[in-house]
Amino acid sequence: MTRVLLVPDLPIERWPSMDRYASRLVAHLPCPPELDIAVAGKIARLTEDVPARESRTSGALESSLVPSGISELDRYVERYITYPFRVRRQAADVLHVLDHSYAHMVPTRSGRPAVVTVHDLLPLITLRQRSAGLRARGRKFLLQRVLDGLRRARAWIVGTEWMRGELAAWLKREDGLHVIPFGVDDAFFEQPAESRAQTRERWGIPHDRFVLLHVGSVTNRKNIPGVLATAYGLRARGLPVWLLQVGDRFTDAQSVEIRSRDLGSVITQVGATTEPDLRAAYRAADVLLFPSHYEGFGLPLLEAMASGLPIVTSGAAALAEVAGDAAAVIEGRDPDRYVAAVARVAEDDAWARDLAGRGRERARRFTWSETARRTAEVYRTVA
Numbered sequence: 001m002t003r004v005l006l007v008p009d010l011p012i013e014r015w016p017s018m019d020r021y022a023s024r025l026v027a028h029l030p031c032p033p034e035l036d037i038a039v040a041g042k043i044a045r046l047t048e049d050v051p052a053r054e055s056r057t058s059g060a061l062e063s064s065l066v067p068s069g070i071s072e073l074d075r076y077v078e079r080y081i082t083y084p085f086r087v088r089r090q091a092a093d094v095l096h097v098l099d100h101s102y103a104h105m106v107p108t109r110s111g112r113p114a115v116v117t118v119h120d121l122l123p124l125i126t127l128r129q130r131s132a133g134l135r136a137r138g139r140k141f142l143l144q145r146v147l148d149g150l151r152r153a154r155a156w157i158v159g160t161e162w163m164r165g166e167l168a169a170w171l172k173r174e175d176g177l178h179v180i181p182f183g184v185d186d187a188f189f190e191q192p193a194e195s196r197a198q199t200r201e202r203w204g205i206p207h208d209r210f211v212l213l214h215v216g217s218v219t220n221r222k223n224i225p226g227v228l229a230t231a232y233g234l235r236a237r238g239l240p241v242w243l244l245q246v247g248d249r250f251t252d253a254q255s256v257e258i259r260s261r262d263l264g265s266v267i268t269q270v271g272a273t274t275e276p277d278l279r280a281a282y283r284a285a286d287v288l289l290f291p292s293h294y295e296g297f298g299l300p301l302l303e304a305m306a307s308g309l310p311i312v313t314s315g316a317a318a319l320a321e322v323a324g325d326a327a328a329v330i331e332g333r334d335p336d337r338y339v340a341a342v343a344r345v346a347e348d349d350a351w352a353r354d355l356a357g358r359g360r361e362r363a364r365r366f367t368w369s370e371t372a373r374r375t376a377e378v379y380r381t382v383a
Contacts, residue, residue: 013079115382231261
């Protein structure tokens, strides 16, 4: 029997998308007689409201509330020293590192093969950026360890063909790369317990507003300036728009821009939230605006599609591939094009319904059970 050890991110990272991927694999991986699946560490329950396989995790799923006062130094010690030491002591025939950010866990001398799921190549992009100072040099040293480990893997899993091409170009090899799209939870297809009107009332959103939804972090690659410019442009056109941001808190610079555009009175920011509230947000909105500059996949697109929400997104990186023909895909970074597309969703009911219908149909092709089944096949190729 082949023992496969899954290596999730540490809960202290508080990365919902990584926790979603790890917990869904644990929940859906098949149990063929030749594979023994185990989990190396705890998986935060940031996105959990599906039963976990406790027999596999040995109590590995911990509460969604992890200590928030952990210092950056403590975080790095855990990630690069303590956790790798614990993993090395666990028996395994195959190691599956579930997030490329932890590729430094790939063994150097043990000989046991490793699979790494590569969600994007942000470590490589960061390493290529100019930066000065002791802290920056230390970070680059650690990122180099991550990339060195990534090269040592026996196989790599990516979510899109676009990501496969990017990774193949960097690795300078084509073999061992497996494109396995990620899934979307069945719960996103279902109506939440709370009605659309109730959700809007709870978050202080007037019932007659056209709600523009953004889901995720507010880092540079998420193009928050583009989101704010679109909201501003829609208001200038006379559309009663309201911006709902779920998943983070605006930076000081973004807050300054919000004030300069006089948007503060038409924005609700929920921040990190529960799964029921996330699903409620998709149902309370009128369109998902997702103009990121860089994404290796883009789970919010699938979640919006499953929820029946029209999407306006950029064609950057993997987003056009995930969206297919079920979204308005905007090439380039001109905010006016986003304004025009969102305005059409607001003013053309038939087009909006068509986008929503195609989205739900497309989302049904992406299941975690299929992601897990194909992942188990990869284990067989390296064992």
